[in-house]
Amino acid sequence: MKTPTCSPETFSPLLRDGVDVYFNQGDEVTFVYLATRKRLYVACEGFLQDSLAWLTGRSTLTELLARLPQSENQSAQKKFLSFIDYLFGRGIVVDKDWINDLPFPPDYLLRLERHMNFLLDLCGTPDGVVSVQESVCSCTVGLVGVGAVGGWLCAVLPMMGFGKFILIDPAVVGPSSLSRHAFHRTDLVGMPKVQAAEAFIKAVDLSADVRTHQVAVIPETDLSLILGDASIIINTADEPYIGHLNIVLGRFAFRKGIPFFAGGGFDAHLGCAGELLVKGKTPCADCYSAYFKQAVADWKPVTHPVHFRRNSFGGLPTLAAFSAFSAAIALLRYFIDGSITSDRTELYFQAYKQEHFKISKRENCKFCNHP
Amino acid sequence: MKTPELTYPRLRPSVAMAPVHQTVDGILCDFFMGNTRVNRRFVIQQDLFECLKLLDGTKNASDVVNSVVGGKGDCDFLHKKLKSLLHVLREKNIVEDVKMAEISEADPRRRVLSFLGDFFPDYRLVEVQGRLQSAVVIICGIGGVGSWVAHFLCRSGVGHLVLIDPDVVQPSNLNRSLFPNKFGEKKVAVLSELLRSIDPHVRVDVQDSKIQGPNDLEKVVEVVLGSSIPPRRIVVVNCADEPNVDFTNDIIGSVCMPRHIPHVVAGGYNLHLGLMGPTVIPFRGPCLECVSMSLKKVSPDGFEEVRKLDRPLRKLGSLGPMVGLVSAFAANEAIRTILNGDRLQPALNGQRMEYDFFTGNIKTTGFERQANCKWCGHHGIYK
Numbered sequence: 145m146k147t148p149t150c151s152p153e154t155f156s157p158l159l160r161d162g163v164d165v166y167f168n169q170g171d172e173v174t175f176v177y178l179a180t181r182k183r184l185y186v187a188c189e190g191f192l193q194d195s196l197a198w199l200t201g202r203s204t205l206t207e208l209l210a211r212l213p214q215s216e217n218q219s220a221q222k223k224f225l226s227f228i229d230y231l232f233g234r235g236i237v238v239d240k241d242w243i244n245d246l247p248f249p250p251d252y253l254l255r256l257e258r259h260m261n262f263l264l265d266l267c268g269t270p271d272g273v274v275s276v277q278e279s280v281c282s283c284t285v286g287l288v289g290v291g292a293v294g295g296w297l298c299a300v301l302p303m304m305g306f307g308k309f310i311l312i313d314p315a316v317v318g319p320s321s322l323s324r325h326a327f328h329r330t331d332l333v334g335m336p337k338v339q340a341a342e343a344f345i346k347a348v349d350l351s352a353d354v355r356t357h358q359v360a361v362i363p364e365t366d367l368s369l370i371l372g373d374a375s376i377i378i379n380t381a382d383e384p385y386i387g388h389l390n391i392v393l394g395r396f397a398f399r400k401g402i403p404f405f406a407g408g409g410f411d412a413h414l415g416c417a418g419e420l421l422v423k424g425k426t427p428c429a430d431c432y433s434a435y436f437k438q439a440v441a442d443w444k445p446v447t448h449p450v451h452f453r454r455n456s457f458g459g460l461p462t463l464a465a466f467s468a469f470s471a472a473i474a475l476l477r478y479f480i481d482g483s484i485t486s487d488r489t490e491l492y493f494q495a496y497k498q499e500h501f502k503i504s505k506r507e508n509c510k511f512c513n514h515p
Numbered sequence: 516m517k518t519p520e521l522t523y524p525r526l527r528p529s530v531a532m533a534p535v536h537q538t539v540d541g542i543l544c545d546f547f548m549g550n551t552r553v554n555r556r557f558v559i560q561q562d563l564f565e566c567l568k569l570l571d572g573t574k575n576a577s578d579v580v581n582s583v584v585g586g587k588g589d590c591d592f593l594h595k596k597l598k599s600l601l602h603v604l605r606e607k608n609i610v611e612d613v614k615m616a617e618i619s620e621a622d623p624r625r626r627v628l629s630f631l632g633d634f635f636p637d638y639r640l641v642e643v644q645g646r647l648q649s650a651v652v653i654i655c656g657i658g659g660v661g662s663w664v665a666h667f668l669c670r671s672g673v674g675h676l677v678l679i680d681p682d683v684v685q686p687s688n689l690n691r692s693l694f695p696n697k698f699g700e701k702k703v704a705v706l707s708e709l710l711r712s713i714d715p716h717v718r719v720d721v722q723d724s725k726i727q728g729p730n731d732l733e734k735v736v737e738v739v740l741g742s743s744i745p746p747r748r749i750v751v752v753n754c755a756d757e758p759n760v761d762f763t764n765d766i767i768g769s770v771c772m773p774r775h776i777p778h779v780v781a782g783g784y785n786l787h788l789g790l791m792g793p794t795v796i797p798f799r800g801p802c803l804e805c806v807s808m809s810l811k812k813v814s815p816d817g818f819e820e821v822r823k824l825d826r827p828l829r830k831l832g833s834l835g836p837m838v839g840l841v842s843a844f845a846a847n848e849a850i851r852t853i854l855n856g857d858r859l860q861p862a863l864n865g866q867r868m869e870y871d872f873f874t875g876n877i878k879t880t881g882f883e884r885q886a887n888c889k890w891c892g893h894h895g896i897y898k
């Protein structure tokens with residue numbers, strides 16, 4: 145990677161967009177990292193302060209050195225160089241072509257230019273961006289259920305540069321997919337959902353590696369056959385029963401030592417952000433299930449007079465999408481710094497208020513504590 | 516409008532009924548609306564409670580009463596009580612007529628209708644759907660946010676969309692916009708074709724020139740008004756941020772305020788923050804100028820006294836799911852604005868929201884209408 149000191153004749157310093165600069169009294173400058181609100185106070189001479197306005201990426205470092213007011217002055221040149229090098233080290237200055245220097249194929253970089261800019265603001269340095277995006281790139285997403293929530297994940301995950309998918313869903317696209325599924329088009333009615341979702345992914349990333357299984361996950365399913373090489377499993381299926389499926393898939397993921405995302409967004413959990421479960425870091429799917437079982441233990445609805453109710457639950461496409469977007473954001477957050485918000489958040493449509501549930505491990509849980 | 520007969524009543528399938536405890540007047544009972552997770556509580560007399568447990572939509576009220584009483588009690592009295600209870604529960608969206616429900620369930624957008632059934636009684640859903648179908652949403656800018664908003668509205672049943680954008684599809688759009696990869700083609704053309712493949716009945720009008728001043732938007736709005744659509748059935752959504760949102764807000768406000776057209780600011784994103792709202796219903800709550808005045812009063816970070824380095828050519832990053840999330844709320848607001856009334860209102864009227872990437876939390880800031888607002892204040896030009 146280009147650095148100011150190694151290649152001043154090609155390095156074009158660019159003040160990163162995610163940093164604000166304030167000139168204080170005296171010779172102090174405050175740099176504010178907008179993503180974290182962290183501040184860095186730097187004392188520097190007037191000519192160095194003035195030079196900050198030049199860092200637009202339009203001139204190379206060599207050209208800028210020639211522009212210094214005392215360009216004949218060796219010590220000013222030295223100070224300027226080490227100032228830029230310092231800012232480079234702090235993630236305040238980058239080379240204007242930093243994206244093109246990243247170790248990814250050119251068409252990938254072209255498509256993900258704005259994404260990389262976003263990551264730079266969060267990660268602080270191009271090296272940080274590379275390490276996050278490499279884990280995104282090499283991640284095989286096992287997606288169980290490409291329905292209301294899963295469909296929107298098939299839209300945003302490729303947008304973020306995920307390129308390997310295993311899609312599992314038994315159903316076909318039906319007329320009522322119209323208001324439910326991100327990939328629905330009238331000409332796709334009758335097509336297996338996994339196939340429609342695959343085409344949807346490839347519309348963003350033609351070279352995506354997509355494997356499809358038009359099957360339901362049932363108790364007899366040998367998960368290692370279909371999800372054996374997944375690096376993460378996301379469950380957005382609500383059949384046969386979401387709680388049960390979460391437990392089956394969650395246990396499998398914990399045994400394999402890979403992250404498991406229990407998606408939200410169904411029936412009484414529209415707008416639920418879902419939860420990322422990672423062995424050793426968060427409670428397991430069994431603990432979650434036990435928590436909610438206990439939370440509603442005193443609440444005993446009568447048997448509903450209507451027996452077949454599956455088709456009668458409602459939802460807006462935006463709410464299923466909200467669950468999908470929350471899941472995608474939680475994944476990226478985890479890839480950036482390993483952080484997980486281990487509570488469940490549900491969104492209430494009325495005033496867009498959120499409710500948080502704090503869930504902890506059960507003391508003697510054999511799945512959380514299994515070596 | 517006369518309320519249609521409730522012939523075959525049923526407890527809405529998405530509503531759970533749970534007795535809490537006995538009181539002197541009967542059973543305190545929860546009705547939990549699964550779609551919106553809203554709980555309503557009523558005290559129900561024991562015999563009526565028994566009746567409600569039988570509301571499966573196959574029996575009329577007298578059948579239900581007969582099953583409960585079994586010829587042993589005062590059927591007429593219970594029948595009367597049940598009728599008036601059902602009337603109340605229907606107005607509270609807990610009970611529906613099975614014939615009405617069958618109409619909704621046969622619709623390809625049955626999930627949307629069932630969701631709206633948490634706000635509107637069964638017999639109004641056809642009319643509510645008609646309101647969405649006959650509404651016009653004008654989307655200014657279909658880049659990142661706008662392309663998603665159009666998708667969501669089309670899938671939710673908004674019948675007429677007007678897309679305004681001068682740009683062509685480029686590879687670098689695909690990290691955040693919902694376009695097929697038809698590079699070099701006009702965004703409005705590509706998107707309208709896609710929307711029609713989702714729903715062949717949706718009407719999509721396009722304009723592929725840039726909105727540079729109020730006149731450009733005025734022309735579009737006048738065409739819509741000219742086809743005798745009332746202003747309250749139109750929503751303008753601002754998804755344009757070039758050169759910046761203040762500039763485009765100014766244009767949209769100055770066109771919409773004098774014509775009483777509601778407008779939604781889709782917001783956008785600033786680094787790790789997704790920004791949403793406000794929604795403006797002209798002269799009911801603060802307008803965009805009121806909000807802008809209030810924002811100028813607060814200075815962020817306590818840096819008001821110091822000079823800030825001017826950065827005219829910023830190229831901020833964007834993240835697909837953050838853009839989608841902002842768009843989802845903009846679409847919600849457009850739908851709520853179309854259906855604005857006593858049962859459902861926009862949530863961001865006078866409010867702005869921030870979604871934080873790092874925490875997943877939503878923060879809301881409220882704004883008041885300003886008496887000295889130059890648009891809607893006492894001496895405002897649009898007053």
Ligand SMILES: [Zn+2]
Binds near residue numbers: 427429505506509
């Ligand atoms: Zn556990």
Ligand SMILES: [Zn+2]
Binds near residue numbers: 803806885891892
């Ligand atoms: Zn005002």
